[in-house]
Amino acid sequence: METNEISYKGLRRIQQLEKTSPLFTKIDVNFYHKLLEYLKNLEEGIEREKSPENIKLFNDEIQNTKKIAFSIYELREKKIVQAALSKVRGGKPDLKNVLDIEKKLYDSLVEQIILSRKEILEKKPEEVKKDETKPKTLRERERKTNSNPIIRVLEDMPEFVGTDMKTYSLRKDDVLTLSKEMSEPLVKRGVVKQIK
Numbered sequence: 001m002e003t004n005e006i007s008y009k010g011l012r013r014i015q016q017l018e019k020t021s022p023l024f025t026k027i028d029v030n031f032y033h034k035l036l037e038y039l040k041n042l043e044e045g046i047e048r049e050k051s052p053e054n055i056k057l058f059n060d061e062i063q064n065t066k067k068i069a070f071s072i073y074e075l076r077e078k079k080i081v082q083a084a085l086s087k088v089r090g091g092k093p094d095l096k097n098v099l100d101i102e103k104k105l106y107d108s109l110v111e112q113i114i115l116s117r118k119e120i121l122e123k124k125p126e127e128v129k130k131d132e133t134k135p136k137t138l139r140e141r142e143r144k145t146n147s148n149p150i151i152r153v154l155e156d157m158p159e160f161v162g163t164d165m166k167t168y169s170l171r172k173d174d175v176l177t178l179s180k181e182m183s184e185p186l187v188k189r190g191v192v193k194q195i196k
Contacts, residue, residue, distance in 0.1 A: 006031075006038040008061065011068045018075040024097035025076075032101060035069055076102060084109035088117070148177040150196040157191055 017025040028034060039062060046058045080102055083093035087110050098106060153174040162168050162182050170176075175195070178186070186192040 006034045008065060008068075011035075011065065011072065015068050015072050015075070018072055018079075022079075023094055024079055026097045027099070029099060031099065039065060039069075077105070080106050081109060084113060088113045148179050149183050149194045150175065150177050151183050151186070151192040151194050153192050155191055 014025055014027060042058055042062050042065070046055055046062075049055050049058060080098070083095060083098075084106055086093045095103070095106065153170045153172055153176075156172050157168075157170045159167060159169045163179065164182075170192075183192065183194065187194055
């Protein structure tokens, strides 16, 4: 399913095809770029719009489009992970409809799985025992090194740029860590709650 122009209907069709097929759906080589352009045009449409009803329609379309786009990405991401596992286990996954930007993820996963297998399966017993005393997961390592507070978002918030110059789009019930300098003002405003 190759589409040259992005539309809500076209995105729904791609989403359904990704859901129902074990193979990668054929999409435009510039799909992600065109998707971002489509969202940008919708956001610019809001700026030109005067009618509150039309502004709400634009906002709804933007939110729905983002949900579908994220779903498409997650479905393809899952297939990339499965393809990487298949490759490492001696399979020949069909990658003909994988985009170059997605191929980077595939290649890095294959490489990481191979490295992990060697590291785990080719060590001497005493090296394995030494490693078992280290934090086992990325989450555990983050807990040991991350002193930032953990917060829960209490209400949807408009997109903003943090003190670290990253763009944040926080939604109700998100749980994340933010630096104290960013989390404290949000806690004071009552839009987030510190949980740890």
